Amino acid sequence: MALLSIDDLEVEFETRRATIHAVNRISFSLDSGETLGIVGESGCGKSVSSLAVLGILPANARVAGRVEFAGDDLLALPDSKMRAVRGRDISMIFQDPMTSLNPVLTVGRQITETLRKHLRMDAAQADEEAARLLERVGIADARNRLRDYPHQFSGGMRQRVMIAMAISCRPKVLIADEPTTALDVTLQAQILEVLRALVAEERMGLILITHDLGVVAGLCERTIVMYAGRIVESGPTRELFARPRHPYTLGLLKSVPRVDARAKERLVPIPGTPRDLRSLEAGCAFAPRCPYATERSRAETPQLRPIDDLEHRVACWNPVPDGDLPPSRPPAPVEEER
Numbered sequence: 001m002a003l004l005s006i007d008d009l010e011v012e013f014e015t016r017r018a019t020i021h022a023v024n025r026i027s028f029s030l031d032s033g034e035t036l037g038i039v040g041e042s043g044c045g046k047s048v049s050s051l052a053v054l055g056i057l058p059a060n061a062r063v064a065g066r067v068e069f070a071g072d073d074l075l076a077l078p079d080s081k082m083r084a085v086r087g088r089d090i091s092m093i094f095q096d097p098m099t100s101l102n103p104v105l106t107v108g109r110q111i112t113e114t115l116r117k118h119l120r121m122d123a124a125q126a127d128e129e130a131a132r133l134l135e136r137v138g139i140a141d142a143r144n145r146l147r148d149y150p151h152q153f154s155g156g157m158r159q160r161v162m163i164a165m166a167i168s169c170r171p172k173v174l175i176a177d178e179p180t181t182a183l184d185v186t187l188q189a190q191i192l193e194v195l196r197a198l199v200a201e202e203r204m205g206l207i208l209i210t211h212d213l214g215v216v217a218g219l220c221e222r223t224i225v226m227y228a229g230r231i232v233e234s235g236p237t238r239e240l241f242a243r244p245r246h247p248y249t250l251g252l253l254k255s256v257p258r259v260d261a262r263a264k265e266r267l268v269p270i271p272g273t274p275r276d277l278r279s280l281e282a283g284c285a286f287a288p289r290c291p292y293a294t295e296r297s298r299a300e301t302p303q304l305r306p307i308d309d310l311e312h313r314v315a316c317w318n319p320v321p322d323g324d325l326p327p328s329r330p331p332a333p334v335e336e337e338r
Contacts, residue, residue: 003031008025009066011061011062013058030173030205030207036208046226047209052075069089089171091166092175093163097158130168131146133164137164156187163191192215192218220237222237233316239309243325244320245314245319283297292318
């Protein structure tokens with residue numbers, strides 16, 4: 001049985017002008033010790049789907065579907081029970097540590113709060129564990145740094161603090177939302193190494209949300225590609241990058257700068273703009289931007305189906321032909337760029 005199973009998840013936001021269809025019936029699962037990457041453009045529903053799992057969407061959100069964890073449907077749990085799951089069994093590293101950390105509380109106070117709430121530690125025990133957590137994520141002089149405030153840490157160190165907070169209760173599922181955004185390549189590699197070690201040691205399931213295909217190539221075993229609130233392709237990372245069958249996945253790969261690019265090799269941007277999520281029109285959402293679109297693409301919405309093998313799935317009526325596939329050169333993993 002999967003550690004976390006998401007079935008037909010839908011998220012809509014009611015606004016004064018229209019209903020925003022942010023996530024449209026997505027399904028996937030996560031196993032213990034597995035690292036799953038979710039990639040796509042900004043606004044495709046990556047972060048919203050993870051916030052729905054944790055039940056921390058704003059009041060104007062409407063959520064449907066099923067999120068099964070430990071035999072329970074998290075979407076049906078009352079908030080009192082969900083608070084016990086959130087932070088203890090399922091935890092999240094948010095995008096921007098500077099805005100996610102409370103600027104008027106010390107780092108130690110913010111870490112020990114979780115320990116005392118979920119693990120019932122006393123003040124001395126919580127301080128000891130908080131120092132150990134900071135040491136584990138690579139912060140020197142951890143015991144003294146507990147008394148410091150977020151602004152006294154660098155960007156990379158604040159991200160490490162966020163990781164320490166997220167893993168403080170040894171969660172079974174860790175969701176990392178853009179954990180390396182705005183960090184230089186060296187810090188990216190260090191943060192990813194911390195996450196890799198945690199997955200190996202704790203056997204937790206990791207969901208990595210990012211737009212950086214190099215990060216996914218270096219860390220994730222399986223990858224999901226989202227577009228306009230839907231999953232358009234999924235499969236083992238190596239297979240998906242070597243043989244991208246959805247035109248959007250191919251477009252992402254072609255638009256990424258590469259350190260191993262051939263001389264005078266040009267980037268190929270994806271033309272057009274993403275679909276307006278205020279309407280659910282029939283047909284493939286990527287069809288207006290797709291060079292492989294057919295009349296069927298514009299009239300019928302494709303569903304995920306196996307292609308090449310049972311694990312590699314694509315939602316496309318006219319997948320990328322073999323002759324148009326790129327050379328077998330997946331994006332260089334971040335640790336190779338150090």
